[in-house]
Amino acid sequence: MRYIPMTEHDRQAMLASMGISSVDELFADIPEPLRSAGDLNLPPALSEAELVRHMKALARKNVNLEECVSFMGGGAYDHLIPAVIKHLISRGEFLTAYTPYQAEISQGVLQSIFEYQTLIAELTGMEAANASMYDGATALAEAALMACGATRRNVVVLPENLHPEWREVCELYLKNQDVEIQYVPYDEETGTIDHAALQRLNSASLACVVVQQPNFFGLVEDVEPISDFIHQAGGLLVMAVDPISLAILKSPGEYGADIVVGDGQSLGNSMSFGGPSLGFFATTAKLVRRMPGRIVGETVDGDGRRGFVLTLQTREQHIRREKATSNICSNQALNALAAAIYLSLLGKQGFKEVAYHCLQKTAYLRSRLLEMTPFRLKFTAPAFREVVVAGEVDWENINQRLLKEGFLGGLPLKRYGMPDAALFAVTEARTKAEIDRLVELLGGMS
Amino acid sequence: MMNKTGVPLLFEISTPGRRGYRLPDLDVPEVPLEELLPAEYLRQQEPELPEVSEIEVVRHFTQLSRLNHGVDVDFYPLGSCTMKYNPRVNEDVAALPGFAAIHPYQPEETVQGALELMYNLSQYLAELSGLHSATLQPAAGAHGELTGLWIMKAFHEANGEGHRNEIIVPDSAHGTNPASAMMANYKVVEVPSDGRGGVDVEALRKLVGPNTAGLMLTNPNTLGLFDENICTIAELVHAAGGLLYYDGANANALMGIVKPGDTGFDIVHYNLHKTFSTPHGGGGPGAGPIVVSEKLAPFLPGPIVVKQGDRYVLKQPEKSIGRVKGFYGNFSVLVKAYAYIRSHGAEGLRQVSETAVVNANYLMHHLKDLYDLPYNRHCKHEFVLSGRRQKEQYGVRTLDIAKRLLDYGVHAPTVYFPLNVEEAIMIEPTETETKETLDRFIAAMRQIAEEAETDPESLRSAPHYTPVGRLDEARAARQPILRWRKA
Known part of the structure; x- marks a missing residue:
């Protein structure tokens, strides 16, 4: 086998040194009827060349985003990815390491996580961040559970304009912990949370209110009144944020958020059909010991040299077992590393530019659509990187026609109960020419 | 390894005005910011991102x-983590644009290759496990455990047995097992090990009952030992109306030799980042697909890929528990495991x-005279020694042995686990x-x-040849410094 260096000679020598005559002896403690030797029904082994040919053939059955221009978002975005990232995360010392349990030979991973934690804390305006969660959806579910633990209350408020998949994940995590979910509707006109409806909730039992910023429709929420409401009620403000938007939008820290989560795919990670990305998770100093997941901290060695270790581990499953804050063990470290490299390459100025370009290009698409086509906007609130376009058309059919022209159109919202609408995303990767062409094509299809 | 000079933090090498990436110029007409966003929505305090050039970023992370x-550097015998090449x-194949550059919401007809791969991987895992249907959605082993327990719960509830609230877990189990049971709101009941390192069947007999939802087990267990009583264990749990969950962390021992489904397990998770060689990346991403028996298949989280004629489509199972993660799972990890x-x-x-x-047996055989071997039987893919002798006779702890190994250029084994072995070295x-x-x-x-005998101090002060010396973990926890701050 390609990856097994043991030769027949090695095997014989090793067995002989153990006083064993055959490999079967090592399996003799397995009752005979349980052994299903050799009857696996799997396709025959491929050589490297055959494998590559096979995989390329499979890959060719997909239309990839190098072959078309994507205006699709809804939680996965076509941002520019600096070339450096893939080279650095491919270094074997990062790629082939386990969780950094032995700190003295894991300073590379540990320091990069410390830097990642700092970057996330800076972006969100929070005190501390963990080393990553599986994705934005699971991070949000764990944030809601953490809020219940911290407040000793068991009602979580989710907005109806939360990403539908994140909502589903939260429902599963929360209902199995006997947490009650109350939904707050969005205003049909603005597309943002209906503050009056929120005020009508019985506030005494609320553990937290979740706000997604920008929300599933790409619209910017007015968070201040929500923050005031939930804090007066003695609950926590949980924000699920898009990381790119944080370069421009008021930070969760500035809004007084208690727990902040989000999905980090936008930060230098490829879309890969939806995964792996990473979930980020940040909180206040007060709540840090309730956080799920790995946390890296700074310390010193015997000579006073700075070093980094996994810390506050008494929250974790391998120490606390059923009393842990979460069951999470493996996280998305390599994706978090990609995010850290992305943010350091972009830096203060470049990161602001990414957000600014998204905002301006989305505004351009919106104004061109309104000018040049009969389509209208579904909602009136300010948009960041996505816009919900409405019109009495079959959006799936429109997308099929767009695809023939080399465009991946917006996400049809039919499956979310909005048959007349589609969600278009415009990142900094789109050009004016691409936007103009899309508008032209849509104009011909309305 | 390196000489002992630390690498400064990115933030410490930041120089105002530097940048490591340039965007294309903005080519659309600009609208004043205040026309797009109300002033009160704008950020006041800008984030302290480092300002560094591309070469500085490359050198820093290099x-x-x-x-x-890493496995690429040298030996990594970390027990229960399966650090293979x-x-x-x-x-390379996972990075093909046809896999890496596809959007999860593309129309199904434009992702037939991705869906075909997921469908076939599900079939292969079903074949390996001897079970019926899979979900590829869970992002890691612990996530698979939680998914499996939610399925268990939904199954019992559908049978009018929602009162079953106990999960039995051996004392040798991975920490994720009881933690996952807690996340699913189950009560954890611990079953002790017997003299041969397996589940104590007599103790189990007394623990199973009308409240048993299920038993979580890894086989071979964390001692690396195959539980010879697995059929009896399965019978006991099933007779009580419970289900058997297989923690696949140790599946590298039994591929093509034993199918967990044949030994009575109803739910199996696989750690693709262990058994199927996808890299651990310093802690992730992994993938923890689960495979279930036919009666549990309707409860799987969705969507899953099904084949209709010669087309592959995404479908929600009939009584699905819902969704455990955004989109379909850690897809590029799935691609690598499929390729493997x-x-x-x-x-x-x-x-x-x-x-x-x-x-594993070769190492065990040649080390068992010098270190205590609590269970002297043939092991499977791993084994557990005890540093008891070194601790009692020379005051050298297992931690010291582990740290000293780093000086020899290899990663230390898993230590102080499983919990039922004193001073464990796995x-x-x-x-x-x-x-x-x-x-x-x-x-x-x-x-x-x-050295433990002749120069115990050199072990207690180890490691000596690593980039930093032994780090003060107590201090890190007592006075947490979890981020850099601008001075």
């Missing part, structure tokens, strides 16, 4: 990488497991190591056993 151990061709299975075939996977078991060599590497590890462990 220097950091050189402070790190990660084939590079699998990285296709590279091996049935016979290849069997050879993987056989070789992993030979290597060693898993995997099948991808040469005999020479194994011999070098044996020599290092023998040398360390001698």
Whole structure:
């Protein structure tokens, strides 16, 4: 086998040194009827060349985003990815390491996580961040559970304009912990949370209110009144944020958020059909010991040299077992590393530019659509990187026609109960020419 | 390894005005910011991102990488983590634009290759496990455990047995097992091990009952021992109306040799980042697909891929528990695991497991005279020694032995786990190591056993040749510094 260096000679020598005559002896403690030797029904082994040919053939059955221009978002975005990232995360010392349990030979991973934690804390305006969660959806579910633990209350408020998949994940995590979910509707006109409806909730039992910023429709929420409401009620403000938007939008820290989560795919990670990305998770100093997941901290060695270790581990499953804050063990470290490299390459100025370009290009698409086509906007609130376009058309059919022209159109919202609408995303990767062409094509299809 | 000069933090090398990436110029007409967003929505305090050039970023992370151990660097016998070689061709194929540059919401007809791969991977995992249907959605082993427990719960509730609220977990179980049971709101009941390292069947007999939802077990267990009573255990749990969950962390021992489904398990998770060689990336991403028996298939989280004629479509199972993660799982990890299975075939996977078991027994045989071996039987893919003797006779703890091993250029085994072995040292060599590497590890462990006797202080102060010396973990926890701050 390609990856097994043991030769027949090695095997014989090793067995002989153990006083064993055959490999079967090592399996003799397995009752005979349980052994299903050799009857696996799997396709025959491929050589490297055959494998590559096979995989390329499979890959060719997909239309990839190098072959078309994507205006699709809804939680996965076509941002520019600096070339450096893939080279650095491919270094074997990062790629082939386990969780950094032995700190003295894991300073590379540990320091990069410390830097990642700092970057996330800076972006969100929070005190501390963990080393990553599986994705934005699971991070949000764990944030809601953490809020219940911290407040000793068991009602979580989710907005109806939360990403539908994140909502589903939260429902599963929360209902199995006997947490009650109350939904707050969005205003049909603005597309943002209906503050009056929120005020009508019985506030005494609320553990937290979740706000997604920008929300599933790409619209910017007015968070201040929500923050005031939930804090007066003695609950926590949980924000699920898009990381790119944080370069421009008021930070969760500035809004007084208690727990902040989000999905980090936008930060230098490829879309890969939806995964792996990473979930980020940040909180206040007060709540840090309730956080799920790995946390890296700074310390010193015997000579006073700075070093980094996994810390506050008494929250974790391998120490606390059923009393842990979460069951999470493996996280998305390599994706978090990609995010850290992305943010350091972009830096203060470049990161602001990414957000600014998204905002301006989305505004351009919106104004061109309104000018040049009969389509209208579904909602009136300010948009960041996505816009919900409405019109009495079959959006799936429109997308099929767009695809023939080399465009991946917006996400049809039919499956979310909005048959007349589609969600278009415009990142900094789109050009004016691409936007103009899309508008032209849509104009011909309305 | 490196000389002992630390790498400064990115923030410490920041110089105003530098940048490492340039965007294309903005080519659309600009609208004043205040026309797009109300002033009160705008950020006041800007984030302190570092300002560094591309070469500084490349050197910074390259220097950091050189402070790190990985399978690519040297031996990594971390028990229960299956640190085998990660084939590079699998990285290449996962990076093909047809896999890496596809959007999860593309129309199904434009992602038929991705769906076909997921469908076939599900079939392969079902074949390996001897069970019926899979979900590829869970992002890691612990996530698979939680998914499996939610399915268990939904199944019992559908049968009018929602009162079943106890999950039985052996004292040797991975910490994720009880933690996952807690996340699913189950009560954890611990069953002790017997004198041969397996589940104490008599104790189990007393623990199962009308409240038993299920038992979580890894087999071979965390001692690396195959539980010979597995059929009796399964009968006891099933007779009580419970289900059996297989923690697949140790599946590298049994591919093509035993199908967990044949031994009575109803739900199995696989750690693709262990058994199927996808790299751990310093802690993730992994993938923890689960496979279930036919009666549990309707409860799987969705969507899953089904085949209709010659088309592959995404479908929600009929009584699905819902969704455990955004989109469909850690797809590129799935691509790598698929490639690994296709590279091996049935016979290849069997050879993987056989070789992993030979290597583990070889190490165990040549170390058991110097370190205590609590259970002296043939092991499977891993085994557990105890540093009890070194602690009692020379005041050298297992932690000291582990730290000293770092000086020999190898990663330490898993230590202080499983919890039912004092001063535990859990060693898993995997099948991808040469005999020479194994011999070098044996020599290092023998040398360390001698040092414990002759120069215990050199162990207590180890490591000596690593980029930093032994780090003060207590201080890190007492006065947490979890981020850099601008002075």
